[in-house]
Amino acid sequence: xxxxxxxxxxxxxxxxxxxxxxxxxxxxxxxxxxxxxxxxxxxxxxxxxxxxxxxxxxxxxxxxxxxxxxxxxxxxxxxxxxxxxxxxxxxxxxxxxxxxxxxxxxxxxxxxxxxxxxxxxxxxxxxxxxxxxxxxxxxxxxxxxxxxxxxxxxxxxxxxxxxxxxxxxxxxxxxxxxxxxxxxxxxxxxxxxxxxxxxxxxxxxxxxxxxxxxxxxxxxxxxxxxxxxxxxxxxxxxxxxxxxxxxxxxxxxxxxxxxxxxx
Numbered sequence: 001x002x003x004x005x006x007x008x009x010x011x012x013x014x015x016x017x018x019x020x021x022x023x024x025x026x027x028x029x030x031x032x033x034x035x036x037x038x039x040x041x042x043x044x045x046x047x048x049x050x051x052x053x054x055x056x057x058x059x060x061x062x063x064x065x066x067x068x069x070x071x072x073x074x075x076x077x078x079x080x081x082x083x084x085x086x087x088x089x090x091x092x093x094x095x096x097x098x099x100x101x102x103x104x105x106x107x108x109x110x111x112x113x114x115x116x117x118x119x120x121x122x123x124x125x126x127x128x129x130x131x132x133x134x135x136x137x138x139x140x141x142x143x144x145x146x147x148x149x150x151x152x153x154x155x156x157x158x159x160x161x162x163x164x165x166x167x168x169x170x171x172x173x174x175x176x177x178x179x180x181x182x183x184x185x186x187x188x189x190x191x192x193x194x195x196x197x198x199x200x201x202x203x204x205x206x207x208x209x210x211x212x213x214x215x216x217x218x219x220x221x222x223x224x225x226x227x228x229x230x231x232x233x234x235x236x237x238x239x240x241x242x243x244x245x246x247x248x249x250x251x252x253x254x255x256x257x258x259x260x261x262x263x
Contacts, residue, residue, distance in 0.1 A: 049094025088159025
């Protein structure tokens with residue numbers, strides 16, 4: 001059964017997190033004087049970035065990963081949600097503009113606007129999330145270590161792309177205006193309905209690994225576990241999107257008030 005004190009220490013996971021943290025520390029530390037002379041150390045951003053890395057390790061390296069890979073589809077969905085939303089958002093919020101823009105400035109402006117625009121960002125997010133819930137890909141990632149790591153990497157990338165139009169720290173390719181964010185969030189919510197329905201409404205257990213796994217919770221057979229997974233994916237994703245919609249609607253309404261406009 002599960003060893004609750006066992007945390008994953010595979011090189012592909014720890015190495016990736018350490019490399020990401022080392023590159024960030026190098027950029028905001030020794031290279032800061034070259035990238036942004038006079039800029040102070042971004043303490044708050046560094047805390048957010050570190051929290052994002054810690055959350056990634058919690059999702060992918062804690063016993064939750066063992067439960068997700070070998071026992072419960074619902075645990076796998078929870079793992080995905082942690083990577084897609086809070087972890088990806090914290091990493092993006094932790095990046096100062098002067099750390100990203102020197103790399104982005106090499107990109108032609110029209111190409112950058114297209115690749116980092118809402119249509120491409122939202123499309124990549126929806127296609128990536130939906131694609132990895134196709135039974136053959138999903139179940140294959142449970143059985144193969146390399147595919148499992150690739151899945152986590154691509155989901156994290158898709159999460160960063162999702163948040164970019166909302167939280168972009170870049171001065172070259174900034175986030176959308178509040179009104180446009182509402183349209184973007186609504187479109188993503190509608191587009192995700194397909195994968196929500198696919199997992200939630202299936203009349204059979206789609207993933208053989210969970211169908212034949214030992215029952216970690218006796219009262220939760222494979223079919224009901226899959227329904228719970230679909231419910232979690234739908235509810236938690238919708239909660240994030242609706243909360244973001246509400247916040248951006250409030251900000252948009254504030255900017256539209258007559259007293260908030262400059263004459």
